[in-house]
Amino acid sequence: MKNKYWKGAAVENIGPAHIRQNISMQDANRLCFFKSGFIAVVSDGLGSKTHSDFGSNVACKIFIKYSKKWIRKTKKSPDRFINNFHKYWVHLIEKSGYKIKDCSATLLGVVCNGKEMFLFRLGDGMIVCLSDNQNILVSDKKNGSFSNITKCLGNINSREDWQYLKINVKFIKSVFLCTDGISDDLENSCEIDFVQDMSDRYRDYSCKQIKLDMKQWISNWPVPRHTDDKTAIFITKRGNV
Structure with missing residues (x-):
């Protein structure tokens, strides 16, 4: 739907490593526009x-599905959202016949209605919100330290592993x-x-033009020998200045 x-x-x-090894793309994404967000x-x-x-x-599939229901609620509890999302994810994994431990994945999500953004x-990867008020960076960078432990969806859902922010849409541009293949x-x-730079470049672009340009630079990522999957979503206000 056009917004x-x-x-x-x-x-x-x-x-590139997944292509050579004949491994499926392990990143996933969804972007859904509706009337007000x-x-x-x-x-x-x-x-x-x-x-x-x-x-x-x-x-990704159930984040979109559950968010559409949750966003219509008058009182929005992030804890309830996280708990119910995790239960639904576990249910569908078990229903498929796979083991939970074999399906671990990170998650970054943004839910935006007319006035609020959640x-x-x-896990890793990042979210950036450009704002007239204060820019926001949400990420899991280790500040130079090494760690091979990534928080992810699994059998146990720990609220402490999640980061949640609620911000006013008014100031967001x-x-x-x-995913971390880029961040x-x-x-x-x-x-x-x-x-x-993207926000400035895509100010007057259509959705189709934005997608074509993003596909071009993500397919020609300038960092040599980087073999990870890369996934990105960019959204900007129409008429952004």
């Missing part, structure tokens, strides 16, 4: 898990979500500038 307030696109590119979500299946591509696709993060290659302090 008179927002425009944007979602793109993905399978990692949008829902955007990206999920990165853990590479060490056999069916993580299934886990990430299920995560950000959800579990653009929103960007991406890990952006130097600290450069994330905002990266998204600002």
